Amino acid sequence: MKSLIKMTLVSSAIVLALTGCDDKKSADTNSSTTVANKVTISTDAQKEAYALGSSFATYMKSNLEQNEIKPDQEYLISGFNETFRDASQLSKDDVKNILDAFGKRIQEESKARFEKEKTENTAAGDKFRTEFAKQDGVQKTKSGLLYQIIKEGSDRHPTEQDTVIVHYLGTLTDGRKFDSSYDRGEPATFPLNAVIKGWTEGIQLIGVGGKIKLVVPPELAYGDQSLPGQQDKAGIQPASTLVFEVELLGIDGDKNDNTQESTPAQNQEHAAE
Template identity: 85%
Template structure:
């Protein structure tokens, strides 16, 4: 952990320095023409993206002016600090970041544990909500067919995942295509919950931390919310099919369900 933080801090200095230089000299952008230039630029771009995410996750916001000066002066062998001084300062900086990170983790865990317990208690009062022995809460919106997946099956689903405050952290709908994955390779709440409905069914899952990501801290992707430690997660999932026979049984079942729904609609209209 300590060496990783050191690497992160040093690497971040380089990235932010280059970023700061680029901001000050935005009118003098480089011209990319050769393959070597493209490769070098791509490496820099990939590195900056990774480090920017790492800095934001650790809430590190150094003064860019001093970062730029430290980088440039040291690169010209004109550093105002000796190597020993740099090492001592970064060691202390690393310890402070670790301390702040631990304090932030404990605060988030305590708050999320409390809010999660409150949310689950309120959800449990809703009509049709049931709880399994593991603590998973679920509400079946649509039963689906008689064919339910097993933990060994690969399922095809559409889903939306939100935090208890309603913020979205993942959605196959937003990506514009269903997700396909082995049911025994996802969080425990999903492995258990998706088996409760059949093909064509829809279910709402409220997953406590021990059946989700526990104390992990997962950064948000593509503008979505991140998942903090001890988070209770809420999913709405449609089971579209089971991968090992989606070309026969699944395609036979879905039109049959649609036809049944159409017949019910016709009867209601009459």
């Protein structure tokens, strides 16, 4: 955690320095806010520096948001610039002690947040699965997977060794969407032995052309892992029960498969382990 904090802060300072952000500010005439002067990019060297800064910014933003850290940008910039000019207001020992304490605090806050999310998601998942199990047609496997076959499909069922072509929607128990092949406008192709256990087991229960609803407990999904949200999609928190509606469009390699095979443009990190 401490190394992450240090790398994040260093990266953010480099970003701001490379993109021309310094102590000079231009005042907004209509408010008390200040805006950093923009740089003019013209030479290849400037483009390279700006691109490097942009790359650092993406890394920094992702890690700061993931750890819910919101540093004061003005002081962050000053800390970099003054230290670079050998005019730091803090000694090296001061910096080390402050960052050590900061890292410890962030780690404690992260642990408390994890425990809270796990407790809440465990309760919400237990309640959702209990209610879902009461619906018509819902069955439960020995592993704890709950499923409801919406459409049986053909007699051709995939095996664990098959690669399946599917359309699917993934939601949390509160209905928020975390992944969808429909939104990407193309089906997804997965080796059935390389996805979460709930999928490996559940998709084998229907034939080609079938559709199934899966309610996957945490132990058959991502357990205590958390996955960040992407764009307008929700993230997956620890101990989350996941809900999927899956259409089995085809099995890769089948001669009678009329479905056009398509591999998603982006990695399916919410469906694959």
